[in-house]
Amino acid sequence: MPISHFTQQTRIRRTRMLPQEGEITVRRDQKVGAMDPVGNCYLPGKHELIDLYQALGISQKTPLETITDRNAGETLQKGDILAKTGKMIKKIVRAPADCYIESIEDGKMLLELLEPPFELKAGLDGIVREVNPNWSVVLETFGCLLQGVWGNGRVSSGLLVNTVRPGVEEFARGSVDVTMRGAIVAGSYCCTQQALEAAVDFSLRGLILSSMSSSLVGYALKMDVPLILMEGFGSIPLNPVALNLLTQFDRHNACLNACSWDVYEGSRPEVIIPLPGTGSDPREGGHVHQGSRVRVKVPPYAGAVGVVTQLRDGDTTIHSGLRVKCAEVKFERLPLTSYPVTNLDILE
Amino acid sequence: MAVPFTKVTSLLGVEIGSCNTRAVLFDQAAGQFHYLSAASAPTSIIHPFHNINDALLQALMSLQTASSRSLMDDTSHLILPSLADGSGVDGLVVTHSAGKPLRILTIGLLPDFSAKSARKLALTLPNCQVFGMDPGQTPRRVNQLDAIITSEPDIILFAGGTDHGSVNAIRKLEEVILQACKSFPAERVPVVIFAGNSILADEMEEHFEKVANFFTASNIRPEVEKEDFTSAEEVLSGVVTSIRASQYEGFKNLLKISSTPPIPSSVGFNRVVRYLSLRYPSSKGVLGIDLGAAATTLVSAWQGSSEVTVTPYGLGQGLKTFLEENSAESVSQWLSEQSAMDAAPDYLWQKSLYPQTVPATAETLDIEQAAAREILRSSMKKHVKQACVENACYESILVSGSTLTRTPQPGEALMMILDGIQPVGITSIILDRNGLASLLGAAAVINPLIPVQVIDSSAFTSLATVIAPCAKAKPGTPILRVSIDYGQSSVTRLDVKMGSLVAFPLPPGQTANLMMEPARGVVIDPVRKATGFKVFGGLCGVVIDARGRPLSLPQDGDLRRQTLQHWASILGA
Numbered sequence: 001m002p003i004s005h006f007t008q009q010t011r012i013r014r015t016r017m018l019p020q021e022g023e024i025t026v027r028r029d030q031k032v033g034a035m036d037p038v039g040n041c042y043l044p045g046k047h048e049l050i051d052l053y054q055a056l057g058i059s060q061k062t063p064l065e066t067i068t069d070r071n072a073g074e075t076l077q078k079g080d081i082l083a084k085t086g087k088m089i090k091k092i093v094r095a096p097a098d099c100y101i102e103s104i105e106d107g108k109m110l111l112e113l114l115e116p117p118f119e120l121k122a123g124l125d126g127i128v129r130e131v132n133p134n135w136s137v138v139l140e141t142f143g144c145l146l147q148g149v150w151g152n153g154r155v156s157s158g159l160l161v162n163t164v165r166p167g168v169e170e171f172a173r174g175s176v177d178v179t180m181r182g183a184i185v186a187g188s189y190c191c192t193q194q195a196l197e198a199a200v201d202f203s204l205r206g207l208i209l210s211s212m213s214s215s216l217v218g219y220a221l222k223m224d225v226p227l228i229l230m231e232g233f234g235s236i237p238l239n240p241v242a243l244n245l246l247t248q249f250d251r252h253n254a255c256l257n258a259c260s261w262d263v264y265e266g267s268r269p270e271v272i273i274p275l276p277g278t279g280s281d282p283r284e285g286g287h288v289h290q291g292s293r294v295r296v297k298v299p300p301y302a303g304a305v306g307v308v309t310q311l312r313d314g315d316t317t318i319h320s321g322l323r324v325k326c327a328e329v330k331f332e333r334l335p336l337t338s339y340p341v342t343n344l345d346i347l348e
Numbered sequence: 349m350a351v352p353f354t355k356v357t358s359l360l361g362v363e364i365g366s367c368n369t370r371a372v373l374f375d376q377a378a379g380q381f382h383y384l385s386a387a388s389a390p391t392s393i394i395h396p397f398h399n400i401n402d403a404l405l406q407a408l409m410s411l412q413t414a415s416s417r418s419l420m421d422d423t424s425h426l427i428l429p430s431l432a433d434g435s436g437v438d439g440l441v442v443t444h445s446a447g448k449p450l451r452i453l454t455i456g457l458l459p460d461f462s463a464k465s466a467r468k469l470a471l472t473l474p475n476c477q478v479f480g481m482d483p484g485q486t487p488r489r490v491n492q493l494d495a496i497i498t499s500e501p502d503i504i505l506f507a508g509g510t511d512h513g514s515v516n517a518i519r520k521l522e523e524v525i526l527q528a529c530k531s532f533p534a535e536r537v538p539v540v541i542f543a544g545n546s547i548l549a550d551e552m553e554e555h556f557e558k559v560a561n562f563f564t565a566s567n568i569r570p571e572v573e574k575e576d577f578t579s580a581e582e583v584l585s586g587v588v589t590s591i592r593a594s595q596y597e598g599f600k601n602l603l604k605i606s607s608t609p610p611i612p613s614s615v616g617f618n619r620v621v622r623y624l625s626l627r628y629p630s631s632k633g634v635l636g637i638d639l640g641a642a643a644t645t646l647v648s649a650w651q652g653s654s655e656v657t658v659t660p661y662g663l664g665q666g667l668k669t670f671l672e673e674n675s676a677e678s679v680s681q682w683l684s685e686q687s688a689m690d691a692a693p694d695y696l697w698q699k700s701l702y703p704q705t706v707p708a709t710a711e712t713l714d715i716e717q718a719a720a721r722e723i724l725r726s727s728m729k730k731h732v733k734q735a736c737v738e739n740a741c742y743e744s745i746l747v748s749g750s751t752l753t754r755t756p757q758p759g760e761a762l763m764m765i766l767d768g769i770q771p772v773g774i775t776s777i778i779l780d781r782n783g784l785a786s787l788l789g790a791a792a793v794i795n796p797l798i799p800v801q802v803i804d805s806s807a808f809t810s811l812a813t814v815i816a817p818c819a820k821a822k823p824g825t826p827i828l829r830v831s832i833d834y835g836q837s838s839v840t841r842l843d844v845k846m847g848s849l850v851a852f853p854l855p856p857g858q859t860a861n862l863m864m865e866p867a868r869g870v871v872i873d874p875v876r877k878a879t880g881f882k883v884f885g886g887l888c889g890v891v892i893d894a895r896g897r898p899l900s901l902p903q904d905g906d907l908r909r910q911t912l913q914h915w916a917s918i919l920g921a
Contacts, residue, residue, distance in 0.1 A: 002395060042773045047497075048490060102530070102531060187508070214676070264393070264395065266395030284396035285396045297705050298702060298705045299698070318708055320706070320709055321710070321713065343706065
């Protein structure tokens with residue numbers, strides 16, 4: 001099973017890939033910031049078909065080469081001449097927008113209109129280690145890594161301000177104030193839209209929440225402030241490992257990549273706090289075994305972190321009445337509990 | 349060396365599901381195939397594994413232990429064919445539903461004919477997002493081009509024209525598709541399948557040869573009123589399988605060693621339900637339900653022909669789509685405890701992040717079972733519309749998917765089916781507890797006797813015989829007088845009232861004679877007119893569901909909760 005990382009010091013290598021073939025704008029060993037573009041490409045644009053003969057008002061018997069010297073594959077700017085005729089009284093057909101000539105057949109020019117290019121952001125402060133021309137880069141940094149479970153699709157970086165305090169459970173509107181403008185704020189669970197609106201009002205660079213009411217998904221996806229949930233949906237407190245790290249690195253610069261979790265490709269919402277020093281690569285996948293540090297994924301006890309003391313042989317009947325493979329887990333503040341293995345997340 | 353199909357005496361079935369990979373062993377004893385054992389492991393196609401091997405190896409190791417039979421050699425390779433010492437198997441069949449959803453673009457000439465058929469065919473596959481491009485709505489060539497390119501398809505399924513009908517309009521569409529294929533980067537060019545006017549097949553093959561990976565299939569609309577998916581289903585299924593094989597390590601090897609080409613799970617499930625419909629020659633037909641983690645498959649089959657609907661709703665990855673398209677309140681209405689109602693939306697969203705988790709408490713189990721009811725309801729709504737059936741009146745319902753078949757109490761499974769599907773008339777409900785159906789469908793290619801014999805060997809479990817009369821009476825009005833004769837002078841008589849749910853115990857394997865006297869205006873079964881007949885037992889016995897159709901829950905919250913608890917108590921759920 002995949003492993004969730006909450007690591008103080010590790011080597012972090014991430015591939016950033018363009019959605020279409022384009023241009024990688026950084027070079028190997030170049031230093032980049034989280035918000036820096038590392039490449040760009042044109043996403044598929046709308047098409048226009050221009051009948052050059054009709055537009056020029058001339059006969060289709062006119063040889064094409066006498067009215068245009070354009071070829072398929074050329075990129076043009078708005079206003080560039082596509083075709084022209086006449087010496088005394090010129091007639092000209094111009095490109096209606098920045099475009100790319102896909103084909104010219106029977107005097108018909110098929111143009112793909114170019115939208116502003118898509119910019120691929122680094123998403124972390126680090127060094128470019130590999131360049132796959134026109135497609136992707138591999139970035140590397142060393143530091144603290146905290147992986148979340150849900151993100152609203154945005155990227156940011158800024159000063160980390162941790163507001164999670166023992167006894168203060170909910171992240172409310174009052175949890176942020178004007179002194180946090182431009183910061184990435186870490187909070188516990190959020191139940192109200194007003195709290196998220198405060199993040200927008202105070203121009204936060206990002207939000208790291210332990211959990212959030214599922215009723216806020218719609219608003220969270222629309223808001224411009226990057227948001228990562230570390231535990232998921234509901235009122236799940238921040239796991240103690242994450243809390244320790246966020247407390248330890250309070251007021252450090254953090255990079256927030258609030259992408260959605262793609263279990264197939266491996267991209268995952270995460271917080272990276274670049275730190276000096278080195279580290280080894282984190283383990284990506286493994287199995288639950290005796291001694292594994294695990295987190296409970298779903299209620300009850302969602303977010304609780306413990307250590308597996310024993311893997312039970314065969315299937316065990318659990319409270320719901322289902323028979324599944326179980327592990328005995330020793331939690332810090334809970335009695336020794338038998339838990340379905342599939343409900344446990346390996347933490348490293 | 350492959351064993352001739354007629355000599356296959358043991359068979360391994362592998363189902364690569366979106367959550368779990370299952371390995372199932374079938375064996376022949378006394379000339380009859382039967383189910384022997386099964387084991388599963390979490391599917392390993394996700395990051396960082398990207399392969400099917402890890403899960404398959406784990407599942408096979410568990411299967412070896414469970415069946416006390418050696419299946420792999422010292423190098424962890426499957427022993428195929430079996431050896432003289434009894435280790436290994438003679439055949440291997442594979443079904444799959446796992447993977448990142450594939451995008452299928454369907455293009456047809458006329459919205460009510462070829463376009464509709466192409467869409468219908470594409471919707472029979474699990475884990476696929478289906479888009480349509482309607483040339484009627486998008487007449488300009490450049491807009492058609494935009495529509496194709498922006499949909500970023502993995503597969504274009506192109507149909508149109510009856511055989512030997514007009515060709516000009518299809519040629520125009522073909523030009524646009526060709527142009528679109530040229531616009532994609534080389535590594536993203538979609539696979540194109542042409543299943544239209546067969547007269548154009550060769551010509552198209554020539555045009556697409558250097559542009560895209562191109563396949564032709566027989567026309568899915570050879571005549572205006574005739575639909576034929578046989579060839580196109582096979583081609584589409586093969587294309588989906590080859591795409592999956594290129595995505596995940598180990599799949600290609602499985603392709604090489606499997607006795608028949610792997611097929612999508614829904615295709616195998618469809619085959620088995622079609623087969624069952626031949627065993628029940630009633631015009632009512634058979635319904636098959638497979639509630640999975642990523643998708644729900646519904647198959648209605650009548651005497652060998654079928655209608656298939658696959659919805660992207662499931663109790664794992666499919667929850668996200670379900671919650672985006674349906675309100676969480678629709679799930680909460682099936683919950684009787686306030687705390688569960690409050691917890692349901694967050695729990696289900698959380699479950700969508702972790703599809704492999706299981707409900708650990710009674711409350712979370714209730715929430716998942718409530719979600720299952722709503723997934724079945726909304727899937728059935730789409731299926732009824734597609735299959736053009738008036739209501740869920742079937743001779744038999746085959747139920748697959750662990751949420752429905754692995755409940756702690758059998759009554760819980762029956763409640764989900766009654767509430768979600770709302771069958772009408774007299775129906776027997778059968779559970780596929782070991783998840784065999786789709787694999788048996790795949791095995792039928794090796795030997796059609798395998799599904800026949802395995803089903804006959806009681807691999808499926810009878811859950812209940814359900815009688816759901818149609819009546820428009822006030823709640824509490826007697827609508828049916830029932831007597832059930834267990835034999836040996838043991839007869840139970842009862843007046844069934846409108847709005848009630850009644851269960852008569854009758855264990856699996858036992859039979860009883862049922863006599864019913866309906867009140868005026870009450871129809872016991874819209875098709876089957878008999879009022880007295882033999883009934884077969886099941887885990888829940890014989891159940892009379894007189895709650896009415898469509899089933900409506902009380903508006904008042906307290907009354908609704910009491911009602912739900914009362915119904916559950918009757919079936920021991």
